[in-house]
Amino acid sequence: MEPRTSAAICGMGHSMKRKEDPRFIRGQGHYVDDIKLPGMLHMDIVRSPYAHAKILAIHTEKALAIPGVLAVITGETLKGFNLHWMPTLMSDTQMVLPVEKVMYQAQEVAAVIATDRYIAADGVEAVEVEYEPLPVVVDPKKALEPGAPVLRTDKAGKTDNHIWHWETGDRAATERAFAEADVTVKQDMYIPRIHVASIETCGCVADFNKTDTHLTVYMTTQAPHAIRTVFALVAGHVGLSEEKIRVISPDLGGGFGGKVPVYPGYVIAVAASVVIGKPIKWVEDRMENLQADSFARDYHMTAELAAKKDGTMTALRIKTLADHGYADAAANPSKFPAGLFSICTGSYDIKTAFTEMDAAYTNKPPGGVAYRCSFRVTEAVHAIERVTDVLAAELKMDPAELRFKNFIQADKFPYKSALGWEYDSGNYKAALEKAMERIGYAELRREQAEKRAKGELMGIGICSFTEIVGAGPSKDFDILGIKMFDSAEIRIHPTGKAIARFGTKSQGQGHETTYAQIVAEELGIPAAHIQVEEGDTDTAPYGLGTYASRSTPTAGAAAAVAARKIRDKAKKIAAYLLEVSEDDLEWEPGKFSVKGAPQKSKTIQELAFAAYTNHPPGMEAGLEAVDYYDPPNLTFPFGSYICVVDIDRGTGEVKVRRFLAIDDCGNIINPMIVDGQIHGGLSMGLAPALFEEISYDESGNISGGSFMDYLVPTAMETPNWETGKTVTPCPHHPLGAKGVGESATVGAPPAIVNAVVDALSHLGVRHIEIPMTPEKVWNILREKGVAE
Amino acid sequence: MIPATFDYHSPQTLEDALALLQGHPDDAKVLSGGQSLLPLLKLRLGAAGHLIDIGRIPGLEYVKEEGGVLKIGGRTRESALEHSDLIQTKYPLLAQTAAVIADPLVRNLATVGGNLAHGDPANDHPATMLALRAEVVATGPNGTRTIPIDQFFLGLFSTALAPDEILTEIRIPVPPARSGGSYVKLERKVGDFATAASAVQLTLGAGGEVASVGIGLTNAGPTPLRAADAEQYLTGKQPSADVIAEAARRASAIATPSADRRGAIEYKRQMARVLTGRALKQAIEWAKEH
């Protein structure tokens, strides 16, 4: 799509350089840890060495004897305010600080408040806690076995570790389809626990003013408004009232879902500030961040496909078990305990499907978050894209051919999926064809055959994913009852410049640029003249924040609608100034002119000035608008990825030789930013495929709890990403745009696994669990007798 | 990740540094690049009341050949070694080792002396120095002494350095013609310690046979290991593919790695074999070309 606006206006389709980058590049971003307030105190946290233990005693005397240590807060302290437990977003409960027992290693046990960050750390060392270890449950399958120790003894009458059971689709019809199928395949898969590991860890500065009872919290949060409401609801009884709570989310060094939850540290800092009346800073270190903050994934799945001999898929059945740790602290829309997993029929026209999901408690940190993923979509895509390749192998069919055979055809949209979603638009065939042509698929298959003859291991993997993002329509989507709309408020100043504020919150996505471009597109005001602000609940309109690729589908749409309201008013002013009727005016980006007399025109800047200086009689002065956008549907971005790998037969190392991503996110606001999102997303998809995992031993000791063992890939491990696009506009979004931030994280892992399995498929390998570490791959090579 | 309190000293001369060490006999640590010591302190896995920073002492960073010996100053940074022309053209084993230690940021601070003095078998330079048959020069209150590398590593995090000694120089015999070396490391990602790694330094005889060879293994036991059996086996032999494979097998037979997230014992031992084979091949290539 050619941009409609000039480079000077820089509306949609221009690769405008990011407006926020000068400050980030110069190290002048302003993060929570940069905030220093007069009289500010520091907090550090004592954490449990045990995964499950009774707390017998907490001795604070030695800590309190250290000069500069002012207080040690324990569960008993908070119990005095009834703040020792808090609700989770999923109607479960979670400890702020324990009174009776700890439930995971690294759990918060007490907090030390001191005049200096270093003294706080010394104080933490000096707190002595007596524990009595309890039996530990780390495996969710064992957690559900009869006789397993019941973990949530705080819940009256709870006799097991089961959290919930959820089903979608038609069980009986699916069973019939499987019984009648020519071919069926079944694959177990485990998507391990991983962590967002954003560059900036979590933290806050809580500042309660005892005189006017105002609370200001500078906080690493992706959803400042929701947090404000949660604070008001949860801590109303200690005097917090929503009009006196201000949550400010300053620059964020990455969020990826990890900054949606309310962590105990925030609540302790707020409570401490309320009691002490001084600002309190708490910022986690890296290991606390990895060990105690909400994880992602940890999903056990069994996926089955039924098909005809010719490869036509007839039914899909998936069973999942979610390990939520000791509390279901997922950050899903409330009505979706398993998120949007039911997108698992993917890009295929599968008429019958059934999913059955359960969740269990274990002695691990609570969670989980939708890490760069629209609520379990990553898991769903992994399941369908992997089991599709398993079916291809069973049928001895090329995986591309099997996909073409089953794709939902372009003329079938809007398409109602077997599990109830209405896919808005798509053209899956076009994306895969483009990917295959660009990467030279046929040539690669020839090369692979030659290499195999020589004993070399090379594989080609495809993933043709469909995403479901932009939650969401108020009919189904809410968090704690608050509907998942989002908002924009635009004010045009007299000189034709503007400020636009949003209920979302960028964590690196580039909202200051893309939102400005949307307004520029609609009003013709140069994007450079539009100041975008988010993250301050005192100034921004209410919204549910940024995650699940929802900002463009919701707040981006709100920006367009609000700008159109402004344009409508500007038109009235133009008609008045030009002394014609509104019907005689035509719009081109930046000005209204009289039809047939183009020299008679008014620019948007002139109209803005007139709105304050010479507005029509009877009209309100000013030029501004607000929109709360309730999307009619979700958006369904998609893509086809192809990955080429070589395997080192000596060491088991997987080398990604090429990776091509063809993405379709509808109309594009800023191509450079979309590319950047895809590059970042692919790297974050490579990570769990080959490197990252948090695991626990039998006693619940974490491994992978520091960057020594939690292997975030660097530029050195990351291949050269090749990208491309097709454009299938979203039919219901005002700009035809869809979300894009998460497509690559979701699409990359199965493409890489499919490539590695493909490299070994002639040896009978059908599946490999992620991360595909050198050792894991080498063990397979050895078992198959091909290790060097 | 905040260390306990310590005092920081930055002496300007070696004498002052030695005096400070003597003045705090049980409680002082030499601070060189700090890339091993500071993480230990920050994680409170270790403590020291006094850090004696040797970074302000002039004349401890150099790389030079003198009297048939390559001399590396005890405080020579890994990045200086990595970018030295002499090292790049004549000491492939050292050049390749420096290039895979940590990442460029760490290498700008970490020192070769610290890498050895730390006594960590996971560090890369210890095995390299075994293969090169280096000597370590230690300076203490009673002057200097020279410690052959085979007597330097005593156990996990334990070396022959006395608490009041400073490692001031590393000496390596200048290799004769037709010598070559190679360091091959398997790491999970850049900046990781070795899953396994093998250091090879060798010299070919006139007939193409292996005249002498040193092989060191990284992270294959509580100390870096010299693969003496493999060295003996190779010496005097024509390095055919079979001979290399057998030497590699013998080298891996001495490995006693421990299991961790990098891999199980068997995997690590097999990697010692595979990597030694590759290092031997590359060292031979280099020797033939130089």
Ligand SMILES: Cc1cc2nc3c(=O)[nH]c(=O)nc-3n(C[C@H](O)[C@H](O)[C@H](O)COP(=O)(O)OP(=O)(O)OC[C@H]3O[C@@H](n4cnc5c(N)ncnc54)[C@H](O)[C@@H]3O)c2cc1C
């Ligand atoms: C992220 C990261 C990744 C790393 N990866 C690798 C790797 O892949 N391979 C590798 O080999 N190393 C690695 N290291 C370790 C790094 O190379 C260390 O810096 C090095 O091992 C120690 O050198 P240093 O100068 O920093 O010593 P310091 O940390 O200053 O000292 C280490 C120890 O040696 C003692 N010491 C130091 N110098 C002397 C001296 N001259 N005389 C007497 N005692 C002395 C100190 O007292 C201390 O006990 C890594 C480090 C980091 C932080």
